[in-house]
Amino acid sequence: MTTPALQTRALVAGYEPDLPIVRGIDLSVAQGELLVLLGPNGAGKSTFVKAIAGVVPIHSGSVMLGQREITHVASHRKIGEGLAFVPQTENIFATLTIHENLQLAAAVLPKALRGERIAALYRRFPDLASKPTRLAGALSGGQRQMLAVARALIVDPSVLILDEPSAGLSPKIVGEVFSMLKEINAGGVTVILVEQNVKAAVAIANRAVILVEGRIRHEGEASSLLADPLIAKLYLGTTTQAAEAP
Ligand SMILES: Nc1ncnc2c1ncn2[C@@H]1O[C@H](COP(=O)(O)OP(=O)(O)OP(=O)(O)O)[C@@H](O)[C@H]1O
Numbered sequence: 001m002t003t004p005a006l007q008t009r010a011l012v013a014g015y016e017p018d019l020p021i022v023r024g025i026d027l028s029v030a031q032g033e034l035l036v037l038l039g040p041n042g043a044g045k046s047t048f049v050k051a052i053a054g055v056v057p058i059h060s061g062s063v064m065l066g067q068r069e070i071t072h073v074a075s076h077r078k079i080g081e082g083l084a085f086v087p088q089t090e091n092i093f094a095t096l097t098i099h100e101n102l103q104l105a106a107a108v109l110p111k112a113l114r115g116e117r118i119a120a121l122y123r124r125f126p127d128l129a130s131k132p133t134r135l136a137g138a139l140s141g142g143q144r145q146m147l148a149v150a151r152a153l154i155v156d157p158s159v160l161i162l163d164e165p166s167a168g169l170s171p172k173i174v175g176e177v178f179s180m181l182k183e184i185n186a187g188g189v190t191v192i193l194v195e196q197n198v199k200a201a202v203a204i205a206n207r208a209v210i211l212v213e214g215r216i217r218h219e220g221e222a223s224s225l226l227a228d229p230l231i232a233k234l235y236l237g238t239t240t241q242a243a244e245a246p
């Protein structure tokens, strides 16, 4: 078996030392996979991905990025190792321009690489390239999300984790953001997507994992998930006829 792109073992994490929120998660994400992480509000999805990214303390267990253990590596160094994280909020600097946002993100790279990486992102995101001096705070929700993803991609990551990138976006823009993620994934980047927008996320994902109370409650092929009436009713906020039956 090939080495997973990312793996957590018995991961316990939380904001306070005596109050674990993530309560022992074993998750293995294959190279090139697009995994969606679902679960009710407060299940610990954000805490889990923040712990992986190094912004919430890990109490015990481990995180492997490919062959390398990164459990206690500082968050900015994890980015340098190829683990990119787009948090749900504050993922761009609203008072800076598009270009300044990209320059700041590029600061983790060796100087000689920065200009070329920014140029490559402008080729990939022509919408951003067309207005580099626009303040990020003046962009539409979808464009902001695009900028946040562009910032994350600057290091050419092996794994990209996004926490609810569709929050607050209209269905049409959600579709655009998700097809962008699908494309990034098709380009070889392993993607972990935390989502509330279950149907849209499951439609692009290979596999789905459902967290409840800080633990994995269910994992399986994304396409089979929506068909399971109990799961749909309990965890996804949707009901099907079968779930309503006595
Ligand atoms: N900064 C924080 N300090 C202390 N506790 C927190 C903090 N952020 C979240 N929590 C707690 O951690 C638990 C899990 O929250 P988390 O944000 O990880 O859930 P989530 O699955 O991402 O939920 P949502 O779907 O609402 O985003 C909740 O009980 C929450 O109150």
Ligand SMILES: [Mg+2]
Residues within 6 Å of the ligand: 045, 046, 047, 163
């Ligand atoms: Mg969350």
